[in-house]
Structure formats: C-alpha cells, structure tokens
Amino acid sequence: EIVLTQSPDTLSLSPGERATLSCRASQSVTSNYLAWYQHKPGLAPRLLIHGASNKATGIPDRFTGSGSGTDFSLTITRLEPEDFAVYSCQQYGSSPITFGQGTRLDI
Amino acid sequence: QVQLQESGPGLVKPSGTLSLTCTVSSGSISTTNWWSWVRQPPGKGLEWIGEVYYTGSTKYNPFFKNRVTISVDKSRSQFSLNLTSMTAADTAVYYCARTSGFFGFVWGSYRPTPFFDYWGQGSLVTVSS
Numbered sequence: 001e002i003v004l005t006q007s008p009d010t011l012s013l014s015p016g017e018r019a020t021l022s023c024r025a026s027q028s029v030t031s032n033y034l035a036w037y038q039h040k041p042g043l044a045p046r047l048l049i050h051g052a053s054n055k056a057t058g059i060p061d062r063f064t065g066s067g068s069g070t071d072f073s074l075t076i077t078r079l080e081p082e083d084f085a086v087y088s089c090q091q092y093g094s095s096p097i098t099f100g101q102g103t104r105l106d107i
Numbered sequence: 108q109v110q111l112q113e114s115g116p117g118l119v120k121p122s123g124t125l126s127l128t129c130t131v132s133s134g135s136i137s138t139t140n141w142w143s144w145v146r147q148p149p150g151k152g153l154e155w156i157g158e159v160y161y162t163g164s165t166k167y168n169p170f171f172k173n174r175v176t177i178s179v180d181k182s183r184s185q186f187s188l189n190l191t192s193m194t195a196a197d198t199a200v201y202y203c204a205r206t207s208g209f210f211g212f213v214w215g216s217y218r219p220t221p222f223f224d225y226w227g228q229g230s231l232v233t234v235s236s
Binding site: 030031033035037042043044045046047050051056088090092093094095096097098099100101102 | 111151152153154155166168169170202204207209211212213214220221222223224225226227228229
C-alpha cells in the first residue's frame with residue numbers, strides 16, 4: 001500500500017501568515033488522485049482539494065493544492081482564525097485508500 | 108445537502124463485535140456514490156475500512172478483510188459496519204463518508220473516484236472490559 005508522510009507534524013503560525021503543508025507518497029500516486037481534508041474536533045471532516053489541485057465546492061481561494069507524482073502540497077495564504085485545525089492528505093489512486101498522519105496547524 | 112449520522116454503542120468488550128450504522132438523510136443512498144467507513148485511532152491518522160454500493164457490492168481494505176462486513180439497507184437509507192474480534196487497537200473514532208460523484212478510471216474500472224465529499228461527525232468506540 002502507498003504510505004503518505006505529512007510534514008511538519010505541527011506548524012505554528014499567526015493569522016495573516018502563509019502556511020505550506022507537505023504530503024509525500026512512498027510511490028507515485030496514480031493520476032495524481034490526492035485529496036486534502038480539514039479536521040476540527042467534534043465536526044465532520046471537510047473536503048478541501050481533490051485531484052491534487054481541484055478545489056471542492058465552497059472552498060475559499062486562499063486554499064491551493066499542488067504537486068504531482070510523489071510530492072504534493074497544500075498552501076493556505078493569509079491564514080484566518082478558522083483555518084487553525086488538523087489537515088490530512090489522502091491518496092485514492094491505488095487500493096487500499098491511505099491517509100497521511102496529519103499536520104496540526106496551531107496559532 | 109446530504110447528511111450522514113453514525114449510531115451505535117460507544118463501548119465494546121474485547122473479542123466482541125462492533126456494529127455501527129450510518130443513516131443518510133437529505134439525499135438518496137441509491138445513487139452512483141459508494142459509501143465508506145473510515146476510522147481514526149487516538150493519536151494516529153485516518154484508516155479506510157471499506158465501502159459499499161447500494162447494490163450490496165463491497166470492497167474492503169485487506170488489513171480488515173477477515174473481520175469486516177459492510178452492508179446496505181436501501182429501504183432505511185442506511186449502511187452498516189460489522190467488525191469482529193475487537194481489541195484495544197480497534198479503539199477509534201469511526202466515521203461514515205460518501206464517495207464523490209466524480210467519475211474516473213480508478214482501481215481498474217470507470218467509477219466514482221473514491222475521495223469523500225460528505226462525512227458524518229464520527230462515533231467514538233472504546234474497546235474495554
């Protein structure tokens with residue numbers, strides 16, 4: 001199975017700053033089928049990005065996904081207070097589906 | 108918009124069987140989407156358990172294959188997870204989720220690409236005597 005490694009584990013930033021989160025795959029992700037999710041305690045996970053760079057419905061422009069092959073990133077420009085959460089990547093090009101361990105974005 | 112809600116016991120005894128149900132509302136379960144179970148053990152990343160189609164077709168993560176059954180009840184707009192031989196390592200928040208409606212060639216066939224556009228809020232399951 002494909003192992004996804006996210007870095008850093010924790011990222012401490014301030015509102016207004018730019019965040020760059022990394023997701024590295026142990027082998028190439030088929031068709032760049034990679035998604036990003038945002039998690040907050042007690043809430044349903046929220047889909048942000050699919051297909052490495054396609055924003056899900058209603059996702060603000062400050063969220064951008066990029067990358068291909070084995071290296072992917074999620075960039076959040078001008079952090080808002082509501083962006084502080086945990087972010088996970090998921091590959092779905094190969095079975096079984098696998099997720100990264102998550103990056104916590106802290107104020 | 109589609110809503111998913113998990114229900115089931117919060118406590119399961121070691122060697123017991125976990126049974127969880129996900130109720131789909133504000134939308135039909137009999138669509139081109141697949142329906143999945145995903146879990147997150149404390150301090151760890153998410154783990155995909157498996158998925159079911161409204162016809163009853165299933166696909167499981169080999170890690171769980173000998174212990175898992177996922178089924179669907181169209182009449183109730185529900186799908187369910189059964190996980191046998193539970194141990195402390197199965198303590199986790201269990202989520203149900205809907206696979207997207209975006210079609211693509213994946214896993215050897217043309218089908219909805221399995222990222223998740225709607226999730227339930229999650230159900231904490233603790234394995235303890």
